[in-house]
Amino acid sequence: MKAIIVIGDGMADRPISELGGKTPLQVARKPSIDKLPRLGISGIMDPISPGIPAGSDTSHLAILGYDPYKYYQGRGAFEALGAGLEVGLGDISFRGNFATVDNDLVVTDRRAGRIGNSDADELAKSLDGIRLDDFPDVQVVFKHTVEHRCAIILKGPRLSRMVSDSDPEGERQKIHVVKNLDQSSEALRTSSIINELTKRFHQILENHPVNTRRRVAGLPPANAILFRGAGTVPKATPITETYNIKALVIAAGALYKGVCRAVGMDTIEVKGATGTYETDTVAKARAAVESLSKYDYILVHVKGTDNAAHDGNFKQKIAMIEKIDALIDYLLKNVDLSETFIAITADHTTSCDWKEHMGDPVPISITGPEIRVDSVERFSEVDCAQGGLGRIRGINITPILMDLIGKSKKFGE
Amino acid sequence: MKAIIVIGDGMADRPISELGGKTPLQVARKPSIDKLPRLGISGIMDPISPGIPAGSDTSHLAILGYDPYKYYQGRGAFEALGAGLEVGLGDISFRGNFATVDNDLVVTDRRAGRIGNSDADELAKSLDGIRLDDFPDVQVVFKHTVEHRCAIILKGPRLSRMVSDSDPEGERQKIHVVKNLDQSSEALRTSSIINELTKRFHQILENHPVNTRRRVAGLPPANAILFRGAGTVPKATPITETYNIKALVIAAGALYKGVCRAVGMDTIEVKGATGTYETDTVAKARAAVESLSKYDYILVHVKGTDNAAHDGNFKQKIAMIEKIDALIDYLLKNVDLSETFIAITADHTTSCDWKEHMGDPVPISITGPEIRVDSVERFSEVDCAQGGLGRIRGINITPILMDLIGKSKKFGE
Structure with missing residues (x-):
């Protein structure tokens, strides 16, 4: 049956x-x-x-x-799993957007002109696997999914999903500084990692040849990543x-x-x-x-x-x-x-x-x-x-x- | 909407x-x-x-x-709130009756002849705010509501709602000695307070001019207060x-x-x-x-x-x-x-x-x-x-x- x-x-x-x-x-x-x-x-x-x-x-x-009151732990891990990534039990996953920001990190296009798959794939390669100097024990997995969307996973010790979104969910607003949602040292650490990562991603993307090309073609550069929906995979x-x-x-x-x-x-x-x-x-x-x-x-x-x-x-x-x-x-x-x-x-x-x-x-x-x-x-x-x-x-x-x-x-x- | x-x-x-x-x-x-x-x-x-x-x-x-299995903590606090009193989180509230008792504290009329509002209001004033010598840290709030009914609140440290009723819920029975319903020192202390208060209320009411007047008029004196429904306000x-x-x-x-x-x-x-x-x-x-x-x-x-x-x-x-x-x-x-x-x-x-x-x-x-x-x-x-x-x-x-x-x-x- x-x-x-x-x-x-x-x-x-x-x-x-x-x-x-x-x-x-x-x-x-x-x-x-x-x-x-x-x-x-x-x-x-x-x-x-x-x-x-x-x-x-x-x-x-x-x-x-x-x-769900027992097993729901945010949306991020589902998005990452759905993108075909492997998510471990302690990993923190996010949904992400390629976005366009100005020099003050104010979002001018939340979808970077609905960036096409080939540009986004190429940009994603430059972000996947990077390490942060201040957090050498954290591994970053970055995968582009469809259009402007991506999945990001943090792997490493002492991480928490209790962090706010950096995505302002609207335009003409600055990328939000991610905050810890509880008083744990893990949440504080994770919020610092995301804030640091936001800067690093911006540096890498800002000068990426794909974005140089996009600017020449009159397209908005995909020069920032917006994070939301921090989640862990339920046990x-x-x-x-x-x-x-x-x-x-x-x-x-x-x-x-x-x-x-x-x-x-x-x-x-x-x-x-x-x-x-x-x-x-x-x-x-x-x-x-x-x-x-x-x-x-x-x-x-x-x-x-x-x-x-x-x-x-x-x-x-x-x-x-x-x-x-x-x-x-x-x-x-x-x-x-x-x-x-x-x-x-x-x-x-x-x-x-x-x-x-x-x-x-x-x-x-x-x-x-x-x-x-x-x-x-x-x-x-x-x-x-x-x-x-x-x-x-x-x-x-x-x-x-x-x-x-x-x-x-x-x-x- | x-x-x-x-x-x-x-x-x-x-x-x-x-x-x-x-x-x-x-x-x-x-x-x-x-x-x-x-x-x-x-x-x-x-x-x-x-x-x-x-x-x-x-x-x-x-x-x-x-x-209600999580939030119900006895009826008393609802009666006190409904009577317009302010009830704090640690306060213990009761429903009360003005009653008539004989010299042995046997209830002869559970409603003191359905005492009228003006008599009851006047008697209530003599009970509100009294202090007990043995429990100087406990404040007593007493308010008459309608007919023979009243609300009583105990405010102070180390109180518990886990105490039995003094109201025998019938006539020709002695006012019940209030007992602790669990083994906590708070419940034991609260039961002693109510038993002491029952005596003090009786002393004050027995000789109150209102009751002297009522006896002359052939009305049953409202010379005791029956307590029931100890409750706290749910958090x-x-x-x-x-x-x-x-x-x-x-x-x-x-x-x-x-x-x-x-x-x-x-x-x-x-x-x-x-x-x-x-x-x-x-x-x-x-x-x-x-x-x-x-x-x-x-x-x-x-x-x-x-x-x-x-x-x-x-x-x-x-x-x-x-x-x-x-x-x-x-x-x-x-x-x-x-x-x-x-x-x-x-x-x-x-x-x-x-x-x-x-x-x-x-x-x-x-x-x-x-x-x-x-x-x-x-x-x-x-x-x-x-x-x-x-x-x-x-x-x-x-x-x-x-x-x-x-x-x-x-x-x-």
Whole structure:
């Protein structure tokens, strides 16, 4: 028995007046998605707890069975893992941006003109592996990911994730001086390292031939790195060990791959899977079906629904839901439902009106063999509330799916 | 966005045979209350946990978002806060009764003939601020509240709330000697202080001119104070700080005002709000509407439903529900539902048959903008169990309402 869970990021919503008080899930044409409740059992799910808006990182941790209040230690390590870097238990990881600053370190472009991949790759090589004179025991790992984005890891003794961001999260502001967020000597030391590193990175980048070239071409130089989201990798028993399974994530975004890698899941690259509106959802479905022979538990993540909601674009959100319908259609046509379970849910509600994550529950449907089929006919926030699963929490989902595929362990005798 | 939550104390019930197996909520004429589920989302709510009968104090703590197992530290401090006293973190507060005792300290009237306010006020002045020779470092604050009731606070070092009551809770019994409930020196010291104070209060009251006058008039003298409910104020982040809101309680009973004050809410006095069957519920609704410009979150409490159930009087309970219907009617006519949420619930089930709090869940309905409207048509224990909120806990309510009005904070990124 196998299980595939499809997560539409931020796919749930609140009723939208322009949609006659319906949600995008209620309005979208999604005959395949709706087969899941019709053939299965449904419910509503609070990613964290009722009324608490979840981040994508905390929610995915919960959905994979890890209490985020216990295991969440910042976003940085997930981004680094998702970028394919190896992150040790004591390492401190950050998300970073290539940015443009003036001589006073005032940010003039937070994305260095959305610098292209080849320039950024070349610049990254000059930063990876550098050492600071004042902190000779600290190793710096630097990797460019996509566009202006990068991941940075500090490796060494006495480091702490309890440091603030240098990223001012806006332009025409000076790069923030990083501060210690607790009174430990480790946090103080780490904040000094980042402040020192910010200067060194600026020195190296300012005079780098790539930036000389960019200036000549009239492009903003990528002459600074902004740090944010200091994080460590949680010390958790891998999901593969807990359930004695092989598990895979199919996602484009580094964060989702990172969370899944942190709990022991494998990742694969799928051609056409981009994390954008143009992503090839059927390619993801095909990759999932092809991986079923090797994996017991596969998480397929689609990001575009969340992007659309953050943009306040409910039409785009509906279009993305319809692209997820194509994904489910492929699965239903190519998966043997007598030995495979398919679940669909969202990692949180993202409101097109508020353009933000909200604390409302999300719908969930599960179909497969030996399911207690209820009377829910459509996959939506309102319909699924009438389902046989009742109201569950994110942290319940993986134990339910592992139990359905016969991988749970009895507690007691 | 704003939220008003209306709490009918003990409003939920069990089916009553004299009502053809219906509950008072199912029988009462309440067209306005029923509009809330019709326009909104409903569910059932366990104030604490399924099957656990909640007190009004623990339930209100939970409804305001504070886990009562963590934050409940006895009733006394809430009564003192509700009486308008300032209570510090180490202070020990009690509820008290003016009572009549004979020469052997046997209680002959637990309420001193339901002593009137002017007599009690005058007697209280002679007790407030006294010092005990053996405990010179302890300050005594004494305030009469209503009828025979009073609040007492001990301020000083090394005090503990872990002491038993002196109130025998019945007549023809001697005032109980207060005992320490744990082995700490603080509890032992506090029990000695109360026992000493009981004697001093008796000495002062026995010969007080008010009691001389009362004896002449044939009234029972108020010559003793009975202590119960030793409590401390919980050390909790105020709700106003957690959510960055202004919050108000509209209630007559000291307990409700006290719990709300303990978590940082303001109180106002409403003319005609009495906490009895005669209370002016529409005056409370008017006060809520008038306060909407200043406050984000308003809790309106009505006590009479609980009193009626404790009296075993289901007709009176139905009448009180109909008075709450008038309150909701006023709100619906005077509140803009495009920017204000209205919720209604009970703090616990009080059974007219058992005349006591029971552990059954209570119904809850929430209406306002962007609500995922379900198909529940009536506000009752049975109907709301079919609602889109499913089964939630008391502690979920404030997070849900704060998220609806856009005051929640995301956990994770």
